[in-house]
Amino acid sequence: MAETALVLFTQDLRVHDHPALARALEQNDRAVPVFVLDPALTGRASRNRNAYLADALADLRATLRARGGELFVRQGETAEEVHALAQETGATDVHLSAGVSRTAQRRLDRLSCTGLRVHTHPGLTVVPPGALTPVGGDHYKVFTPYWRAWEGTERRPVLPAPDRVPVPSGPEPGTIPGHLPEEGRGVPARVPLRGGEARARTRRNDWLDGGLAEYPDRHDDLPGRATSQLSADLRFGCLSALELERAAHARGGDAYVRQLAWRDFHHQVTAAFPGITVHDYRDRGRTWHEDPDALEAWKQGRTGVPIVDAGMRQLLDEGFMHNRARMITAAFLTRTLRVHWRHGVAHFDAHLYDGDVADDHGNWQWVAGTGNDTRPNRGFNPLRQARRFDPEGVYVRRHVPELADLPGRSAHTPWAQDPPPPGYPEPIADPEGG
Missing domain, CATH: 1.25.40.80 (Serine Threonine Protein Phosphatase 5, Tetratricopeptide repeat)
Structure with missing residues (x-):
C-alpha cells in the first residue's frame, strides 16, 4: 500500500459520497485533501460564486478537521501547486473527480505532465x-x-463519509482569503446564499x-x-x-x-462537444444582431416587458433565477431581439451562484435553437408564458417595484396604459414577435 496520495477537490466540496476521496483513503495510509485557488478561475467567476466558494471551503476544512484531517489551500496555477505539494509530502498519485469542461481537460493534461499518476473518478x-x-x-x-x-x-453505490482522514504532518494548511468574495464579476446578491456541505x-x-x-x-x-x-x-x-x-x-x-x-x-x-461554450452545437444558419442598447436594457431589466424584466432583476437581486424565467428571458434575447446567445450566457455567468459550463451553455443553446432542441423554431411568447405561469402578476410585482401597484394580470401589459407607469420604460421590441 502506498503511503500518501493527494485528493484534488474541484466541484466536489463535500465528504459524503466522494469516490476520489474514498479511493485515496482505501489505497493509502494518508491523504492530502487540497483545493487550489487558481486566479484563472476565481478572477472570471461571479462574485456570488466566489462568496459561496469561500463558505464551502471553510465548511469543508472544518468537516475534515473534525475527522482528524485538513484541507490544504493553495493559490496559483493548479498543476504547479499540486505538484509542489506532492513533492513536499512525497505523494506520487493524485485523485480527482472527472470534469467535462475544456478547463477541466486542460487541468487534467497539465497534471499528467507533472509526472504524478492521475486517477479520475465519477462524482459530479x-x-x-x-x-x-x-x-x-x-x-x-x-x-x-x-x-x-x-x-x-x-x-x-452511494458512499458514506469517511470516519477518519489521516493526513501527513508538515505542510502548512494555507489560508482561505477573506477577500475572495470581492473578486470576480457582477454585483453581489442583495440576499446572499451561504455555501457549504452542512x-x-x-x-x-x-x-x-x-x-x-x-x-x-x-x-x-x-x-x-x-x-x-x-x-x-x-x-x-x-x-x-x-x-x-x-x-x-x-x-x-x-x-x-x-x-x-x-x-x-x-x-x-x-x-x-467542449466547444459548446463558443460554437453552435447545431449550426442553424441563425443571423444575430449587434444591439448594445437593447442588450444593456435586457441586462438591467429595463426592456419594458414585465415578465422579462422581473426575471432579469431577480438575477441581479438574488444571483438566482427560476428556470421558467431563465427560458423566458433567454428566448426574449435570442428570439425577439436576435442577440447572440453568447452575450446572454456571459451575463448570466457573471451573476449566478449556480453558473455551470454544461448546464448554462446547454440550456442557452436549447432556447436559442442552436442546441439539442428537436424543435429549434418553436414559438416562445413571453406574454403567454407570463399569463400561464404568473397569472396574477405576483412574480412581476415582487421584482419590478414600478409595477407594484398595478392590479392582477394587468402588471403583465403596462404599455397598454397611456402613459406607462412612472419610471417604467416602453417595450424595446414587440413581445409578441418572438
Missing part, C-alpha cells in the same frame, strides 16, 4: 458522462432516448421533506418558489447528485429526478 453527475452511448454515436444528442437509457442504468444537506432535507411531493404540480409556478433551489449546491458539489437522485427516487419524486437527468444530459453533451 448521477451517471458518468460517456457511460451511456447510442448505437453508432459517441453521445446522445436528443434528451428523450437519453432519458430512457438513463432511467435503466444501474447506479454505483447548509446544503439541510436545504436538501428540507426540500425532500417539504417540497418534493408538490414539485410535479408547482415547479413552473413563478411566484411560488416551489423548486428545490439546490442548483448552487450541486454546482459546487456540496451535494452529491447521485445521493440526491437516490433519495428523491425513493420518495417517488420522478418529475424532479427527470430534471437531474437533464443535468446529466448536458454534461455528457459538453464532454463530447
Whole structure:
C-alpha cells in the first residue's frame, strides 16, 4: 500500500459520497485533501460564486478537521501547486473527480505532465458522462432516448463519509482569503446564499421533506418558489447528485429526478462537444444582431416587458433565477431581439451562484435553437408564458417595484396604459414577435 496520495477537490466540496476521496483513503495510509485557488478561475467567476466558494471551503476544512484531517489551500496555477505539494509530502498519485469542461481537460493534461499518476473518478453527475452511448454515436444528442437509457442504468453505490482522514504532518494548511468574495464579476446578491456541505444537506432535507411531493404540480409556478433551489449546491458539489437522485427516487419524486437527468444530459453533451461554450452545437444558419442598447436594457431589466424584466432583476437581486424565467428571458434575447446567445450566457455567468459550463451553455443553446432542441423554431411568447405561469402578476410585482401597484394580470401589459407607469420604460421590441 502506498503511503500518501493527494485528493484534488474541484466541484466536489463535500465528504459524503466522494469516490476520489474514498479511493485515496482505501489505497493509502494518508491523504492530502487540497483545493487550489487558481486566479484563472476565481478572477472570471461571479462574485456570488466566489462568496459561496469561500463558505464551502471553510465548511469543508472544518468537516475534515473534525475527522482528524485538513484541507490544504493553495493559490496559483493548479498543476504547479499540486505538484509542489506532492513533492513536499512525497505523494506520487493524485485523485480527482472527472470534469467535462475544456478547463477541466486542460487541468487534467497539465497534471499528467507533472509526472504524478492521475486517477479520475465519477462524482459530479448521477451517471458518468460517456457511460451511456447510442448505437453508432459517441453521445446522445436528443434528451428523450437519453432519458430512457438513463432511467435503466444501474447506479454505483452511494458512499458514506469517511470516519477518519489521516493526513501527513508538515505542510502548512494555507489560508482561505477573506477577500475572495470581492473578486470576480457582477454585483453581489442583495440576499446572499451561504455555501457549504452542512447548509446544503439541510436545504436538501428540507426540500425532500417539504417540497418534493408538490414539485410535479408547482415547479413552473413563478411566484411560488416551489423548486428545490439546490442548483448552487450541486454546482459546487456540496451535494452529491447521485445521493440526491437516490433519495428523491425513493420518495417517488420522478418529475424532479427527470430534471437531474437533464443535468446529466448536458454534461455528457459538453464532454463530447467542449466547444459548446463558443460554437453552435447545431449550426442553424441563425443571423444575430449587434444591439448594445437593447442588450444593456435586457441586462438591467429595463426592456419594458414585465415578465422579462422581473426575471432579469431577480438575477441581479438574488444571483438566482427560476428556470421558467431563465427560458423566458433567454428566448426574449435570442428570439425577439436576435442577440447572440453568447452575450446572454456571459451575463448570466457573471451573476449566478449556480453558473455551470454544461448546464448554462446547454440550456442557452436549447432556447436559442442552436442546441439539442428537436424543435429549434418553436414559438416562445413571453406574454403567454407570463399569463400561464404568473397569472396574477405576483412574480412581476415582487421584482419590478414600478409595477407594484398595478392590479392582477394587468402588471403583465403596462404599455397598454397611456402613459406607462412612472419610471417604467416602453417595450424595446414587440413581445409578441418572438
